[in-house]
Amino acid sequence: MTAIPQSGTYINFFEVKRGFMSWLVTADHKRIALLYFYAIMGFFIVAFGLGLVMRLELIAPGATILDPQTYNEVFTLHGVIMIFLFIIPGIPAIFGNFALPMLIGAPDVAFPKLNLISWYLYVLGGLLALSTLLFGDGPADTGWTFYAPYSVKTGTNVTVAVLAAFVLGFSSILTGLNFIVTMHQMRAPGMTWFKMPLFPWALYATAWIQVLATPIIGITLLMIVAERTLGLGLFDPALGGDPVLYQHLFWIYSHPAVYIMALPAMGIVSETIPVFVKKSIFGYKVIVYSSLAIAFIGYFVWGHHMFTSGMSGPARVIFSVLTFLVAIPSAIKVFNWVATLYKGAIDIKVPLLYALAFIFQFAIGGLTGLVVGALATDIHVHDTYFVVGHFHYVMFGGTGFAFFGALHFYYPKIWGRMYNLKWANIAFVIFFIGFNLVYFPMLVLGMMGMPRRYYDYLPEFTLPNLISTIGSWVLAIGLVIMLVNLINGRKGPKASTNPWQSVTLDWTHTQSPPTLYNFDETPQVERGPYDYRNYEQYLKEHNKN
Amino acid sequence: MSDTQNTHVTGYRFSILIWVDLLILTLLTIEVAQFDFQSLTVIVALVIATIKSYLVGTHFMHLKFENKFLKAVVIGVGVLFLAVLIVLFSDYLFY
Amino acid sequence: MTSTTLSHDVHPVHFDAYGKKLGMWIFLFTEVLLFGGLFLVYAAYRFLNHDAFHEGSAELNVVVGAINPVVLLTSRLTVAMSITALQRGDSKRAINLIMWTLILAGTFMFNKYYEWYTKWEHGLFPGMDHYKELPAGKAQFFNLYFFMTGLHAIHIIIGSILLMVIAFYIKKGTINQQRYTYLENGGLYWHLVDVIWIYLFPLFYLII
Numbered sequence: 001m002t003a004i005p006q007s008g009t010y011i012n013f014f015e016v017k018r019g020f021m022s023w024l025v026t027a028d029h030k031r032i033a034l035l036y037f038y039a040i041m042g043f044f045i046v047a048f049g050l051g052l053v054m055r056l057e058l059i060a061p062g063a064t065i066l067d068p069q070t071y072n073e074v075f076t077l078h079g080v081i082m083i084f085l086f087i088i089p090g091i092p093a094i095f096g097n098f099a100l101p102m103l104i105g106a107p108d109v110a111f112p113k114l115n116l117i118s119w120y121l122y123v124l125g126g127l128l129a130l131s132t133l134l135f136g137d138g139p140a141d142t143g144w145t146f147y148a149p150y151s152v153k154t155g156t157n158v159t160v161a162v163l164a165a166f167v168l169g170f171s172s173i174l175t176g177l178n179f180i181v182t183m184h185q186m187r188a189p190g191m192t193w194f195k196m197p198l199f200p201w202a203l204y205a206t207a208w209i210q211v212l213a214t215p216i217i218g219i220t221l222l223m224i225v226a227e228r229t230l231g232l233g234l235f236d237p238a239l240g241g242d243p244v245l246y247q248h249l250f251w252i253y254s255h256p257a258v259y260i261m262a263l264p265a266m267g268i269v270s271e272t273i274p275v276f277v278k279k280s281i282f283g284y285k286v287i288v289y290s291s292l293a294i295a296f297i298g299y300f301v302w303g304h305h306m307f308t309s310g311m312s313g314p315a316r317v318i319f320s321v322l323t324f325l326v327a328i329p330s331a332i333k334v335f336n337w338v339a340t341l342y343k344g345a346i347d348i349k350v351p352l353l354y355a356l357a358f359i360f361q362f363a364i365g366g367l368t369g370l371v372v373g374a375l376a377t378d379i380h381v382h383d384t385y386f387v388v389g390h391f392h393y394v395m396f397g398g399t400g401f402a403f404f405g406a407l408h409f410y411y412p413k414i415w416g417r418m419y420n421l422k423w424a425n426i427a428f429v430i431f432f433i434g435f436n437l438v439y440f441p442m443l444v445l446g447m448m449g450m451p452r453r454y455y456d457y458l459p460e461f462t463l464p465n466l467i468s469t470i471g472s473w474v475l476a477i478g479l480v481i482m483l484v485n486l487i488n489g490r491k492g493p494k495a496s497t498n499p500w501q502s503v504t505l506d507w508t509h510t511q512s513p514p515t516l517y518n519f520d521e522t523p524q525v526e527r528g529p530y531d532y533r534n535y536e537q538y539l540k541e542h543n544k545n
Numbered sequence: 546m547s548d549t550q551n552t553h554v555t556g557y558r559f560s561i562l563i564w565v566d567l568l569i570l571t572l573l574t575i576e577v578a579q580f581d582f583q584s585l586t587v588i589v590a591l592v593i594a595t596i597k598s599y600l601v602g603t604h605f606m607h608l609k610f611e612n613k614f615l616k617a618v619v620i621g622v623g624v625l626f627l628a629v630l631i632v633l634f635s636d637y638l639f640y
Numbered sequence: 641m642t643s644t645t646l647s648h649d650v651h652p653v654h655f656d657a658y659g660k661k662l663g664m665w666i667f668l669f670t671e672v673l674l675f676g677g678l679f680l681v682y683a684a685y686r687f688l689n690h691d692a693f694h695e696g697s698a699e700l701n702v703v704v705g706a707i708n709p710v711v712l713l714t715s716r717l718t719v720a721m722s723i724t725a726l727q728r729g730d731s732k733r734a735i736n737l738i739m740w741t742l743i744l745a746g747t748f749m750f751n752k753y754y755e756w757y758t759k760w761e762h763g764l765f766p767g768m769d770h771y772k773e774l775p776a777g778k779a780q781f782f783n784l785y786f787f788m789t790g791l792h793a794i795h796i797i798i799g800s801i802l803l804m805v806i807a808f809y810i811k812k813g814t815i816n817q818q819r820y821t822y823l824e825n826g827g828l829y830w831h832l833v834d835v836i837w838i839y840l841f842p843l844f845y846l847i848i
């Protein structure tokens with residue numbers, strides 16, 4: 001069943017067809033993953049640059065390089081790109097697309113063409129978002145939340161920005177739909193639901209959120225468009241509308257969206273840790289159930305973003321309580337990962353470092369989340385830099401780090417080459433230090449009372465802001481080293497098909513880079529996904545090469 | 546995975562029967578709306594609408610012959626929507 | 641590029657009828673929640689503007705409004721029957737029944753047009769002066785009325801195009817007695833669009 005293919009018949013997916021066009025019309029999940037990769041990295045770098053610009057503006061009180069209006073546009077564009085174009089699609093569209101079929105022993109996703117359509121929608125949405133820079137009164141200045149009534153009144157290009165988010169939502173829905181059907185219909189023989197690895201499980205929970213939550217923001221954004229273009233004052237209090245309802249609808253999607261960002265990252269972490277500990281994951285089923293629980297409870301906590309918006313008292317209490325409930329399954333996962341490390345043969349390689357950084361930073365993000373989730377304390381820190389620090393710890397310190405961890409993890413599988421491990425470690429250390437230098441001071445600033453979304457601040461906030469800005473340069477240096485190292489790795493030494501000695505199908509039963517339909521024969525699954533008993537023996541029998 | 550093309554064929558007659566049922570229910574909705582049940586009017590209308598959707602779902606949309614999973618998810622989506630509605634109204638009701 | 645003799649061009653994924661149907665259902669869920677968002681808005685605004693919604697509803701024409709659910713209801717019967725016809729191998733009849741569905745969809749749209757047109761004649765159309773002067777609450781009723789029925793009408797158009805494409809492929813023979821999933825999926829979409837109307841109708845026309 002795992003016969004080594006005869007020499008000459010092995011064609012990796014890069015070489016099956018060549019030329020630019022062959023990529024633009026491909027239906028191969030791995031190629032689509034790479035198309036996403038280049039597009040998403042491009043947008044990430046743009047938005048990262050905008051982040052650096054904001055930090056530079058905030059290096060000292062007073063106007064430094066931006067006027068207030070430009071600053072507003074910059075943080076809005078930064079937020080929109082980072083959220084809708086980087087962090088939400090990032091892990092599912094790149095690493096999910098690449099690895100999911102292989103992890104479950106399938107030749108592709110269920111609807112390969114639909115997969116390509118999702119990519120085109122993604123690109124269209126991205127271009128729409130960038131196009132707001134080019135015409136009219138400039139990009140939206142509302143913040144990425146597009147709160148009514150300001151988003152209805154401002155003259156900036158809100159309509160196009162909102163339509164961009166709508167199109168991107170569609171793309172996200174189609175990816176989710178595709179993944180659900182893939183997991184239902186295409187698991188290899190013998191792979192029962194509970195033999196499925198945890199990254200697919202995380203994607204499964206995520207996909208349901210994508211499918212069930214995204215339409216709500218879709219329609220909400222259309223209502224903004226209708227109000228701006230057709231004059232239907234749907235959120236106009238003078239007509240009997242309610243602007244706070246906009247906030248409700250927005251967060252009915254956007255809080256679950258936080259889990260669209262977090263769950264795949266958690267899946268990556270669950271996938272990497274056992275590989276570098278050579279030990280089965282602690283509490284596999286608990287992790288599965290906690291993913292599903294997060295997806296479900298996460299639907300009912302949206303109101304914690306609106307504690308100061310004038311909701312009714314009981315509503316505020318209910319949302320605060322529910323928020324504390326949703327923290328439990330996340331905390332359970334942290335416990336499971338740490339317990340997996342316990343007494344394991346820990347092999348500190350760079351993907352594990354990112355996973356550990358995820359745990360550390362996600363924990364800070366989660367704990368500060370309790371501060372903003374608790375009704376009483378949130379009143380004090382709402383709309384301050386504490387919130388900015390909190391969500392960057394979750395999204396960037398958590399998901400962002402998992403993203404780069406996944407990139408280092410799957411790199412040899414994708415390109416069949418290995419980057420320089422030493423430089424990868426150095427880049428990690430700088431990136432890690434830089435990250436914490438940027439965002440920890442923000443938590444302090446928030447406690448001191450510095451509000452968010454201003455280009456200026458009072459003199460007493462100068463020192464932490466200075467530290468944060470210097471940190472942003474460290475962070476940028478770390479990113480540059482990481483990327484240069486990864487680009488150079490393309491010419492690095494050939495990687496073996498299973499350099500990390502993993503026992504999941506994506507590593508044991510495929511070539512590096514994989515062939516067009518991944519497997520020569522449909523694999524038969526007998527073992528659990530993280531069964532590391534006698535793994536050396538098992539790999540000897542099963543590894544390609 | 547085995548090909549599970551749904552082989553159940555609904556007869557013409559049966560479809561027409563369901564159509565008649567739905568027609569009667571539609572007329573009933575209109576009829577009932579003439580009475581003033583005060584705040585109950587909407588509830589009555591929505592109950593009838595839900596009975597109609599149930600008929601459409603089970604027979605025209607073939608849910609009756611689908612597997613348990615699909616049925617469960619359809620119900621799940623309905624419950625999810627209701628739950629969101631209720632949680633949303635924790636704001637409006639107590640305002 | 642070592643060899644092109646490999647059968648790499650033939651996709652190994654075979655036709656998975658259930659998978660396609662599952663995919664369609666998941667898509668329907670997104671449609672349900674798309675309108676679901678609007679029903680949330682309707683519920684909230686009705687709660688806030690109780691009496692105004694009653695007044696607004698009284699201004700809609702129940703008779704014209706009542707024709708549409710019956711038309712749609714009948715169109716769903718023809719769709720269901722066309723699936724039966726195809727399953728029995730009678731593709732000609734299946735196409736015929738789809739044509740009937742499209743005619744009924746056209747009737748629905750015409751009726752809708754007539755209804756909106758009379759509103760327009762009374763100046764009660766978004767953007768017109770009379771519309772802008774609507775009092776609070778009632779204005780919201782009509783905002784939602786136009787937005788929701790408008791979005792629904794767009795869905796009728798999309799569904800009709802879908803059915804036309806399907807009829808075309810039935811004619812070509814790609815969709816046939818063995819492989820009728822696409823017709824079934826088209827039917828599912830059509831039924832769902834109608835289910836939405838089942839709720840829209842009483843909520844807008846019958847709140848007397």
Ligand code: HEM
Nearest residue numbers: 051052054075079082087143144395396400452453454472
């Ligand atoms: C994964 C990476 C990141 C994500 C997902 C992200 C996301 C966001 C979001 C959603 C906002 C809120 C925008 C708004 O208020 O409407 C924001 C604000 C901000 N971001 Fe980021 N960001 C990321 C990386 C960065 C980086 C690399 C920097 C700087 C080097 C940065 C600096 C800032 C600053 C300073 C603000 C606050 C603007 C203000 O409130 O005045 N972010 N970010």
Ligand SMILES: [Cu+2]
Nearest residue numbers: 255258302305
């Ligand atoms: Cu939240």
